[in-house]
Amino acid sequence: MEENIKQNNIILEAREFASNEIRPFAGEFEENGGIPRELINKMAQKGYLAASLPEKYGGLALNPVDYGFFTEEIGKACASTRSILTVHTSLVGETILRWGNEQQKDYWLPLMAKGEKLAAFALSEPDVGSNAKGVQTSYVKQGDKYILNGRKKWITLGGIADVFIVIASEQGKITAFLVERSFPGVSTSLIKGMLSGKASYISEIQLDNVEVPEENVLGKVGNAFEYVVATALDHGRYSIAWAGVGIAQEALDAMVTYSRNRTQFGEKLRSFQLVRGMIGDAVTKIHAARALCIRAGEMRQQRDSDAIVETTIAKYFTSKVAMEVANDAVQIHGGNGCCSGYPVERLFREARVLEIIEGTSQLQQEIIANFGLTKYYKRKKLK
Ligand SMILES: Cc1cc2nc3c(=O)[nH]c(=O)nc-3n(C[C@H](O)[C@H](O)[C@H](O)COP(=O)(O)OP(=O)(O)OC[C@H]3O[C@@H](n4cnc5c(N)ncnc54)[C@H](O)[C@@H]3O)c2cc1C
Structure with missing residues (x-):
């Protein structure tokens, strides 16, 4: 209590x-x-x-x-x-x-x-995204150090982080390293022109013969994909699931306020059925999305073995809801929704990326389908 x-x-x-x-x-x-x-x-x-x-x-x-x-x-x-x-x-x-x-x-x-x-998390690379196991950043052991070479891309916080979890490979054996910005050979450059995350220092990281002491290996050498990466992405997906609820709720708040204040044809927008339809849908979707996130959170708390897939379901669902609600919020704002003077313009851009980061919606669908094909298989022969 x-x-x-x-x-x-x-x-x-x-x-x-x-x-x-x-x-x-x-x-x-x-x-x-x-x-x-x-x-x-x-x-x-x-x-x-x-x-x-x-x-x-x-x-x-x-x-x-x-x-x-x-x-x-x-x-x-x-x-x-x-x-x-x-x-x-x-x-x-x-x-x-x-x-x-x-x-x-x-x-x-x-x-x-x-x-x-x-601290930032550096998995993605210019040529490696969804197929994350294929990272090309390499490591080789030299005495009591590892030498890292490669390039990471789209790293949130990358421009100002002091330390990065860098995921690297030695002939398919994936290992996670705690790489400090101060290590010689580490350099970062901010990526300009982002659709979203414009204020989150998204950067590229260049690693040129970076010497990393062996005590900076996170987890075990060779199995980071199944453990370190899986844990990080699971936590990331849980955060994105809730981030989707946040964006959708903020967009709903904005569309409610706007529709109660804006007058057309002598009436407030809120009195038009087609506008009310969008608001009704938004409320419903957000309630469902939040309920799904709470359920995933409770399952995480109870260490339920299905918590990871429930988190994936929540991330997949809420990121879609965020996009749909933000889209309707722009619609209700008309021209004003297309201008940065109103926050829905930013919410629309921020919602878009949720379906891409921490695993795209297509990859989430694959995971959820695999789960469903096993869980709901009744083993009955078709007649
Ligand atoms: C704002 C932002 C912040 C980010 N922050 C980080 C970060 O902090 N750290 C980090 O490591 N990365 C970060 N990323 C990278 C992000 O994780 C990747 O963009 C994401 O994993 C997708 O990879 P990709 O962009 O290479 O797309 P790709 O993998 O090239 O995919 C392109 C399209 O093909 C589809 N596709 C690919 N494979 C399949 C398949 N097997 N079946 C069906 N469809 C498929 C995808 O769904 C997608 O629609 C960030 C990206 C953005 C935009």
Whole structure:
């Protein structure tokens, strides 16, 4: 009970923080090409950079469902800020928590919680996306070090992160390394012209003969794909599922306000049946999406063996809902919806990418179909 009240307070405080410190400036963050360091520091002071991590590492110890609500609150206000938080906390922090040794956890997690070290996850490459097992970034062992060479692309936070989980391969044996920006041979360049994530420092990373000490291997050599990568993407998908709810809810709030204020043909937009249809659909889809996310969160909390696939289902569904609702929100705003003076223009762009990141919708459909083909097979012979 006491724990519940504490967690609820954190979420309410996050809502207020987002309203005061993030939402009013989301457009400005995009124009400036990044959320300010000052905001990252403020979020660190509040524990937001480690919201789901245990208190002993400086985290807020939110359970999965409450971490979902927290993600929704931040994601409603600004998708770039949400993506920075969840890459740092979930894809990297929770993955180190799961697969790091005691030394790695004791060193990295408190520094990450305090925001003294920002962390990014580097899997994708110019020629490797969905087929992530085919990473071309290479490693070879040399004495007590590994030498890494390759190029990573689309790395959220890449422009300012201090450390990267880099996924590399040696003839198909995939290994994860904690590569520090300060290592000679590491360089990053910001990617310009992004449709979304304009303020989340999305970058390329170049690795030229980077010497990585063997103590920086995360997990075991050769099996990172099944463990480190699977964990990181699972956490990433859970975050994206809730991010979708956040964007959809923000778009619904905007379309409700606009339709109650805008007059055409002498009547408010909200009185036109076709507009009401879009609002009715949005409410329904968002309620369904949030319920699915809560269910995935509860299953994660209970360590249910189907939690991973339920998370995939939630990610697939909510990212579609976010796109559909944001699309209708632009429609209801008419010309104003096509201009950055109204937040739905940004929400529309931010929703679009949810169907691509952490595994595209097509890849999610494959996973869900495989699950369904097994789970719902009644083993009856067709007559
Ligand atoms: C804003 C943003 C942030 C990102 N952040 C990160 C990050 O922090 N770290 C990171 O490592 N990566 C990141 N990425 C990369 C992202 O994970 C990839 O873009 C994504 O995995 C898809 O890979 P791809 O772009 O190479 O597309 P491709 O794999 O080339 O796919 C192109 C199209 O083909 C379809 N397709 C591919 N294979 C199949 C198949 N077998 N069956 C059916 N359809 C298929 C896909 O669904 C898609 O529609 C980010 C990307 C963006 C846009």
